[in-house]
Each structure stands twice: as C-alpha cells, then as structure tokens.
Amino acid sequence: MGFDSLRRSLLAGERVVAFTRAEGGELGARLLVWPDGRSEGTLRAAELDRTALGLATADDLPATGLREIEGVEVFVETFEPLPRLFIVGAVHVAIHLVHFARRLGFRTVVVDARSAFATAERFPHADELVVEWPADYLARVPLHANTYCVFLTHDEKLDNPALQVALEAGVRYVGALGSSRTHGKRVAALLESGLGQELIDRIHAPVGLDLGGRRPEEIAMAVAAELVAVRNGRQAAGKR
Amino acid sequence: MLDILSDVDRWRADGQRVAVATVIRTVGSSPRPLGSKMAVSDDGGIAGSVSGGCIEGAVVEEARSVLEDGRPKRLSYGISDELAWSVGLTCGGEVEVLVERIDG
Numbered sequence: 001m002g003f004d005s006l007r008r009s010l011l012a013g014e015r016v017v018a019f020t021r022a023e024g025g026e027l028g029a030r031l032l033v034w035p036d037g038r039s040e041g042t043l044r045a046a047e048l049d050r051t052a053l054g055l056a057t058a059d060d061l062p063a064t065g066l067r068e069i070e071g072v073e074v075f076v077e078t079f080e081p082l083p084r085l086f087i088v089g090a091v092h093v094a095i096h097l098v099h100f101a102r103r104l105g106f107r108t109v110v111v112d113a114r115s116a117f118a119t120a121e122r123f124p125h126a127d128e129l130v131v132e133w134p135a136d137y138l139a140r141v142p143l144h145a146n147t148y149c150v151f152l153t154h155d156e157k158l159d160n161p162a163l164q165v166a167l168e169a170g171v172r173y174v175g176a177l178g179s180s181r182t183h184g185k186r187v188a189a190l191l192e193s194g195l196g197q198e199l200i201d202r203i204h205a206p207v208g209l210d211l212g213g214r215r216p217e218e219i220a221m222a223v224a225a226e227l228v229a230v231r232n233g234r235q236a237a238g239k240r
Numbered sequence: 241m242l243d244i245l246s247d248v249d250r251w252r253a254d255g256q257r258v259a260v261a262t263v264i265r266t267v268g269s270s271p272r273p274l275g276s277k278m279a280v281s282d283d284g285g286i287a288g289s290v291s292g293g294c295i296e297g298a299v300v301e302e303a304r305s306v307l308e309d310g311r312p313k314r315l316s317y318g319i320s321d322e323l324a325w326s327v328g329l330t331c332g333g334e335v336e337v338l339v340e341r342i343d344g
Binding site: 006010022027028077 | 249343344
C-alpha cells in the first residue's frame, strides 16, 4: 500500500498525494504522487493513473475526500508537511511551549545564541535545537505561510533583528513576549530601523490568548492556544 | 497519520502485523475529519482514532480479519445502520472507514 514511501515522505516534510480505490474488486489499490511528478504504485487502470497524476501535479492540490475519477470512486488524500514553529529564546517558557506545540502538530525549532540556555539537556524534546544568532539563522532558512515564529528572549538585541527577518518574510504568525511597555519600546526600535507600521502591526503582543496565567507553563499554553487559533483561522479569538 | 507513526513503527519492528483504518467519508456531525487514522496491531494495540470513541471497538473487530487475510474492507457506520444499537454512534452522523493491512 505504499506505506513505507509515504512514511519517509511525511518524516522528511514532503508533500504527497495518495489515491486509493474506494470501491470494487480493486479496493485499496493505491497510487502515490509527489508534486514534482514522481509516482509510486498504481490504481490498476492506465487512464485512472494518468488523471490522478494530473490532479496531484496541478497548482492547487486536491482536497482530501472521496471523488469520482474516470467513473471510479477514489479516496484522495493530500498530505501537507507539518507547520514549522521557530521559537527564538531557549528560555523556561520555551521548554513547555515545545511540549505543547509538538503535541498540537508543529515541528519545533528552538534558536538562541546563548549556548548556556540552548542545551540538549533542557530541550531533549525539540525537533531541532540551534545555537546561532537568531536573525542570521532565520535569514538562511525558508520562511513562508506555513511558518510560525515566537520571540521569547526578553533581549532586544536578540529579538528585534530576528523579528524583522520574520515579518519581512511574511510568515503566518509572529508573537513576541513582553509587557505593553516592553512592546512599546520594541515598536519604537523597529520603526527606527525602517520597518513599516503595517508589518509591525502583525506582531501578536502581548503574546498568547488571555488565560490569565503567569507561570511559564501557563504562558506556554496561552501561546500554544493562540497558534491553534491562528492555524484554524480564528486569529482574533480571545485577544485582550 | 503522523500521530500513529511511532506506535506503528514500534509494532512493525517487533514483527507484528498492523492494519490501518482511515476515515474516508463523513455525513453530518462527525468528531474526526477525513483522513483520520487508527492503527491496530496483532496484539490488539490501538493508536489514533476514527471517531469520538463510538465505533473504534467495532473497527478493531473488523481489523482482525483484515490482519489475517490482508483484504481491505470498506465499512459504514451511522444511525440508519442496523449495527447502530451495538455500535452506538452517539453523534448522530455517518462515518465510513477503509481498513487495510500494511504490507510495506
């Protein structure tokens, strides 16, 4: 059934579309198609395979669900790579945020220039742990509409240049920890460095939904809840 | 899919056969979206889910024969189904799942 190939692709973060015959004697026959046109398996009818290949390599990937292809009922399943969450600042809140975010289906990357904080002992559960200047790191990795960034360092030298990279790249979500006073200073600094007001307005601050908590795990949960709301298109829900 | 992978990997490394059930059709209120998966091992291990808990038991039963003979099955559950009493689809919707054995 192509399970091993599917598994490899998902773990590698590749997109793949699976076509499975959902009726008749060939129930379960499967064709996997990658957007670059590679394929594996067959629906056991040449014209079915051809049409499926066309669907899976079109600009808009097909939605998951049953559909009739060449008169045959086929279950189409589009597997998207996991959204990536970059957590800038290997602080206490980040340890809890990695836990929640992974559970919720985010691939977590923790970035901090301070090697005393960004240690494998503190973050054995992170998908990736990077000791590097955050702005340099974010500038060299792909950032797109499936990317979420949370800034937790409490240090404007680390946060602000990286914030600027994330905002200019048009990521899906940017959240930054800090009181409204801290955020006011941050906004002033970003304006000073030439960033436009409309980009600055995209920063979620104070970060997270208002759950009223102050402990690190409570703040992490508030941030995780906001990530879920944004992923589900409920950006404004619960904002103070 | 990713939610069942670590269990599936472990079972297969132990030499167990594994069946996977996938939600392929839903009507009305159904607790799990299309593509949701549940894996079942020879030993009766279960990972993931295909409903809010109402049809899992029935699907696990069906999965046993799929594990044995390797032939995929398409199953329907809903309030109009005569199984409804024993299966108890409390949400009142309909769910169809495809159950297949992992053969590489």
